[in-house]
Amino acid sequence: MSRDGEPPVSEASGAGPEPPRDGDAEGAKGAADAGAVLHAEVRDALAGLTARLDRERERAEHREAVIDRLHDENQRLRRGELQAMLEPVRAALYRLHDQARRESDRLRTPELTDAPDPRRTAALLAALADDVADALARLGVERFTVEPGAPYDGSRHRPVAVTPVDDPVADGTVTDVQSDGFEQSGKVLRKAAVSVGRLAEPVPAAETTHNGQTTNSG
Secondary structure, eight states, X not given: OOGGGOOOOOGXXXXXXXXXXXXXXXXXXXXXXXXXXXXXXXXXXHHHHHHHHHHXXXXXXXXXXXXXXXXXXXXXXXXXXXXXXXXXXXHHHHHHXXXXXXXXXXXXXXXXXXXXXXXXXXXHHHHHHHHHHHHHHHTTOEEEOOOTTSBOOTTTEEEEEEEEESOGGGTTBEEEEEEOEEEXXXXXXXXXXXEEEEEOOOXXXXXXXXXXXXXXXX
16 A cells, blocks of 8 residues: 555556547647647738838838929929019119119210209109119009108008198198108008108297286287
């Protein structure tokens, strides 16, 4: 008898580990097959994801290339449009240069003994101003003038001087114009510089003293 009352086991009896049954072998094989299938599915999924990422990267690079090309073309178009817009300004400056040069040469000629005609000079300067205004108009900038006597408008006029007036009707009106204004699409770019009339303060009547009392002669 062995300990705990169990019958002794003879080593010669041939008893040993029980061989695996057919069901256990089939279960192990099924698990291995399932793992192989799962591994293949994961591998295929990763391969598909990698291919998709590569396609997306290629598309992104293509989009970036298209954007860069469009940006370059847009910059070239803008430079061309800007040059086209500046062309009338250059043409006006050419005319101003030529007119000023011709007048300067005329005034320096030794044959000119008489003083310059003020009316001719005024007409020349007016023509120069009109050429500049015409060039600005080609850029969409319009000149606006102000007539003396017009009501002062703070949104379009810039007061540069105040002119005392005695007529209440002239109070708050334009008395003189220093420079024209310019606007574009209804927006004032530069206000016209004007002088504004202000009603003069009434002068107090002289005070006199009579019998020790101060009276107003008015």
